[in-house]
Amino acid sequence: MTNHRYKSCPTDKIGSTSLIYGRSEQGATLIVVLLFLILIMLAGAIAVKQSNTDLKVATSDQINTVLLQSSDSANQKLETMINGDPDSEQYQDVTSSAGVFGHFLLDENNTDNEFIYCFNPRTKKYLTANATVRAPDGGYWGSINNGICDYTSADGYTSARQTIMTQMSVTTTPPDPNAERFGHMVIGKEVEDRTSERFKFDIRATSALPAYSEPKDDDGSCFAKTSIEANVATNKKSLNDCLLEAKTPSKMLYEQADVENVSASTVCIPFGKGSGSLNSKCVLASPSSP
Template sequence: MSNIQQYQYPKVSPSSQQGAVLIVVLLFLILIILAGTIAVKQSTTDLRLATSDQINTLLLQSADNANQSIEQSVNGSNDDEIYDDMLSITGPFGHFILDPNSSEHEYVFCFRPRDRFFNINRTSIVTSGGTILSSGTGYCDPEEPDDYVSSRNASMTQVNISLTPPSAETEAFSSYTIGQDSGSVSSQAYMFEINNTAVLPAYADTTIGSKNCFEQTSRVDTVTDSEDTIGGCMAAAGVPSAVIYEQANVENLSQRTNCVEFGQGTGLLCTLPSN
């Protein structure tokens, strides 16, 4: 006789099966939500990176546009009115060349390419102590539509020009014309520091309390706190900005004397150094 034992398995009720399916569905929903959240964050990050890249490109173009306009005005024809304005005693370069007391000054104007990029009546000449010598106002103003680079009122660029301070690295007599000694020099080159600061005022306020960032200096060596410079102040205020720094040599040729040819006359001979 066979001895067969039968085992009774526990029966699973339909209600408990429905509960297990619900848990699985909830787990899938959680996974889908997590994947969607990660995708949204990734797309937001990509959008921010693209926007940041567009902002940087716009700021660099605005600042570089000012540099190109300045270079073209000085290197262009001396019959142009803009050439006379830039090199006159009230212009950004002529002020330093023709005024012997201007070594510590800073020349400021807002770049306005839609009209005439440099308006001689809208400039500021600032001393090292912060005193404004000019009657006009050269600082950019976010409330002034004409101060923006384009009619979209997106970006504006302020130009700060000053003489390059003396340095031990500067070559002795490097500003003198070759072939002339220091006692009879008739032409001298001046080295300028040009700081073009492009900003997007729509993103944040350009003031910190009572401090107007546009009124801060570009001469980093004259301050101890970075917020006292125009670039540092804009960064502290959260304003997107870009500063392009350029050194430029401008030579004063107004007093140059013609040199006589070799072996003729008794005037000043132009000779090149032997080494």
């Protein structure tokens, strides 16, 4: 019996080879898909992070604007009162001996005090009865301590929404050794008259948002602290430093204001002869005929 041997069919080899190539292609496709998925996830994560950053920036800008407006509103209110009608009740309040400016203007012994009150446009907060008056020694002048903002009370906020709290601090500006001689005097006034002096005041309006973070430290409320760095006791914090440590959003608006009596005058004597008529205030009334 004769045995015949047949070689393997070439088509079988070709079929086997194509099967191996197909499996390799399927693995490469899976890797490419995974890479695309990773890239998409990274792009999404970057977009979310950028959106969060943009949101924080926008929120920070809004908070800064609101705090600035609140501090500026408190300053404008005080400026309007002192520049108002001398016969108005508000003007008399701030310039009286119990008022925020009169406390310094009418008693030279109060020059170094700090007049503090919680700004609330809905109530009257400009008199010593509703204020805190700090003495130079750190105590309270006349034991008066009613002006510190209370973030746990609705009356301490500038609006009924209980969002922003603004505390005002008014002091006289420390004397400048390089200032102009007699620069503190109003022109045309007597030197001996105290009401003839020009006073310069430092006004600090500090606004905060207690809802974001409670404004306090181990010693208590931040608003109970002085806002003047030079008056901070050893191992103590100022109002700004306390708010910063408590991570309470805040802003202090500082300005200097000159307060003086305005003296009006009219020039009446023109030199030479002219055709122009004099001011009626400069012409003596003619005597009435009998």
